[in-house]
Amino acid sequence: MDGSVWYAVRNFPSMLSHGKSRMAMVQEFLGQLTLQLGGGEPTYPTVVPEPNFDPDKDAARIETAIKTKGVDEQTIIDVLTKRTYNQRREIAFAFERRAKKDMISALKGALSGSLETVILGLMKSTAQYDASEIKASIKGLGTDEESLIEIVCSRSNAEFMEIKKVYKELFKKDLEKDVSGDTSGDLAKLLLALVEARRAEPSSVVDNQKIDDDARALYEAGVKRKGTDVKCWISIMTERSVPHLQKVFERYKSYSPYDMQESIRKEVKGDLEKSFLTLVQCFENKQLYFANRLQDAMKSKGAKEKVLTRIMVSRCEVDLKKIRQEFKAHHGKSLYQTIAEHTKGDYQRALLSLCSGDD
Numbered sequence: 001m002d003g004s005v006w007y008a009v010r011n012f013p014s015m016l017s018h019g020k021s022r023m024a025m026v027q028e029f030l031g032q033l034t035l036q037l038g039g040g041e042p043t044y045p046t047v048v049p050e051p052n053f054d055p056d057k058d059a060a061r062i063e064t065a066i067k068t069k070g071v072d073e074q075t076i077i078d079v080l081t082k083r084t085y086n087q088r089r090e091i092a093f094a095f096e097r098r099a100k101k102d103m104i105s106a107l108k109g110a111l112s113g114s115l116e117t118v119i120l121g122l123m124k125s126t127a128q129y130d131a132s133e134i135k136a137s138i139k140g141l142g143t144d145e146e147s148l149i150e151i152v153c154s155r156s157n158a159e160f161m162e163i164k165k166v167y168k169e170l171f172k173k174d175l176e177k178d179v180s181g182d183t184s185g186d187l188a189k190l191l192l193a194l195v196e197a198r199r200a201e202p203s204s205v206v207d208n209q210k211i212d213d214d215a216r217a218l219y220e221a222g223v224k225r226k227g228t229d230v231k232c233w234i235s236i237m238t239e240r241s242v243p244h245l246q247k248v249f250e251r252y253k254s255y256s257p258y259d260m261q262e263s264i265r266k267e268v269k270g271d272l273e274k275s276f277l278t279l280v281q282c283f284e285n286k287q288l289y290f291a292n293r294l295q296d297a298m299k300s301k302g303a304k305e306k307v308l309t310r311i312m313v314s315r316c317e318v319d320l321k322k323i324r325q326e327f328k329a330h331h332g333k334s335l336y337q338t339i340a341e342h343t344k345g346d347y348q349r350a351l352l353s354l355c356s357g358d359d
């Protein structure tokens with residue numbers, strides 16, 4: 001048995017003392033299990049477990065903050081942006097025991113606007129949040145392609161496995177069907193192939209022949225010929241491992257006068273172009289991609305709050321610390337300073353707390 005699984009099993013009986021329903025305990029146990037098993041990639045979180053964590057004390061602080069006349073938003077921010085998702089869930093359980101009501105509903109009633117969006121986002125796991133954001137981007141008439149592309153083209157196999165499971169639980173529908181049903185043509189084919197999580201896992205063996213074959217195939221399917229064989233691009237870019245593709249794009253330059261990103265811009269247009277570019281940028285440096293998205297969201301007066309909120313909430317327990325480093329390295333100013341200049345009020349305080357430090 002894997003060490004982390006053993007840890008979870010060993011600690012299962014300790015959950016009994018929290019007085020939860022059997023179902024809630026089993027769900028929590030399974031949640032921890034997948035969390036620990038799914039951790040293939042290293043993480044660089046800005047939100048880390050509070051070492052002196054006391055869920056009952058936190059729940060009491062939240063209850064008082066909600067009851068305070070005019071609502072004490074600062075306390076809600078201080079507590080919930082400085083705890084991990086697992087700790088926030090513990091707080092929600094403790095809150096429900098003492099207040100005899102659901103903490104998320106109570107927060108909904110007490111908060112409003114952008115702060116409410118951030119705090120309710122934090123009450124979801126990363127996979128639940130991604131699933132909800134995908135759902136929101138495709139529901140109703142029309143599609144928010146920009147959001148859909150950002151999420152679908154940047155998540156890993158392991159992340160997709162979790163998102164698909166959670167999507168089915170939350171919405172009783174298949175993510176694959178919803179994503180391909182709401183888009184069309186080559187874009188639908190590309191997004192579907194990504195959601196299906198067909199990508200090979202990284203191998204310790206470097207296959208130089210295959211690197212060369214793929215580089216030439218990408219060139220022959222695009223820049224070399226009239227029109228573009230999009231099917232070929234989709235299969236290579238959705239089925240090969242990320243380290244393999246990084247070498248393919250290096251090799252690609254020996255065939256094509258344009259690098260892969262320039263080739264994409266020449267060959268395809270619109271949402272398909274955006275999707276391929278997002279993919280290639282994420283293969284090369286995913287945290288730089290998010291840093292650039294954040295910079296774009298805050299380049300003019302005010303901020304594109306939707307993008308800003310989504311990246312801060314969805315990456316704070318994944319790789320926000322590294323995104324911060326890339327942001328500072330490429331944009332001169334720190335992410336912290338940039339958020340401070342482009343947002344205000346409680347929303348700003350919540351985001352700065354998630355950012356958790358200047359660079």
Ligand SMILES: [Ca+2]
Pocket residue numbers: 221222223224225226227228267
């Ligand atoms: Ca062409």
